[in-house]
Amino acid sequence: MPRADCIMRHLPYFCRGQVVHGFGRGSKQLGIPTANFPEQVVDNLPADISTGIYYGWASVGSGDVHKMVVSIGWNPYYKNTKKSMETHIMHTFKEDFYGEILNVAIVGYLRPEKNFDSLVSLISAIHGDIEEAKKQLDLPEHLKIKEDNFFQVSKSKTMNGH
Numbered sequence: 001m002p003r004a005d006c007i008m009r010h011l012p013y014f015c016r017g018q019v020v021h022g023f024g025r026g027s028k029q030l031g032i033p034t035a036n037f038p039e040q041v042v043d044n045l046p047a048d049i050s051t052g053i054y055y056g057w058a059s060v061g062s063g064d065v066h067k068m069v070v071s072i073g074w075n076p077y078y079k080n081t082k083k084s085m086e087t088h089i090m091h092t093f094k095e096d097f098y099g100e101i102l103n104v105a106i107v108g109y110l111r112p113e114k115n116f117d118s119l120v121s122l123i124s125a126i127h128g129d130i131e132e133a134k135k136q137l138d139l140p141e142h143l144k145i146k147e148d149n150f151f152q153v154s155k156s157k158t159m160n161g162h
């Protein structure tokens with residue numbers, strides 16, 4: 001397991017990709033939808049970036065930039081065999097955005113992935129992550145990433161494409 005300084009060396013980490021369907025385990029019904037990246041984006045992650053729970057900023061297409069939490073790994077609670085990268089955006093969207101480009105800037109690390117003895121404890125851990133992420137992201141050093149050119153470029157790219 002990489003040490004924290006090894007993880008931080010990669011941050012902020014910027015990436016984008018098309019939103020694909022996940023396992024449809026009903027995270028949406030639980031109030032925590034996660035936009036899943038395709039395998040290719042997950043495979044392109046730096047080899048020594050630790051699996052775990054991170055926070056940062058995200059936008060969909062040319063939309064506004066919002067706070068987010070992202071889970072990278074095998075979801076031990078569900079014993080997935082494929083590594084996944086799933087982003088929950090702290091924003092209420094009018095509709096689903098499958099097929100759209102999700103732009104993500106990971107700025108900080110929260111904790112490793114864990115197994116839980118019940119779904120209720122998994123959900124409550126995720127709610128804890130969301131609250132901690134919201135707090136951390138208000139720090140000036142993290143707020144400035146929200147304004148990064150990465151998100152501006154995604155705007156002009158999308159607009160030129162139309």
Ligand SMILES: Cc1cc2nc3c(=O)[nH]c(=O)nc-3n(C[C@H](O)[C@H](O)[C@H](O)COP(=O)(O)O)c2cc1C
Binds near residue numbers: 125
């Ligand atoms: C912030 C956050 C933290 C998470 N932490 C864990 C975890 O510690 N262990 C785990 O097994 N899954 C964790 N998950 C992943 C959930 O299990 C996952 O979102 C769920 O499998 C729903 O998958 P679906 O999108 O295919 O419906 C986390 C997800 C998020 C967004």
Ligand SMILES: Nc1ncnc2c1ncn2[C@@H]1O[C@H](COP(=O)(O)OP(=O)(O)O)[C@@H](O)[C@H]1O
Binds near residue numbers: 020036090091093095
């Ligand atoms: N705030 C949000 N954060 C992430 N995804 C959201 C959000 N609101 C709506 N969605 C939609 O919900 C989908 C994810 O729902 P989820 O139940 O995790 O299904 P799946 O298993 O297909 O990933 C995303 O792909 C996106 O289209």
Ligand SMILES: [Mg+2]
Binds near residue numbers: 023027033035036086
């Ligand atoms: Mg999902």
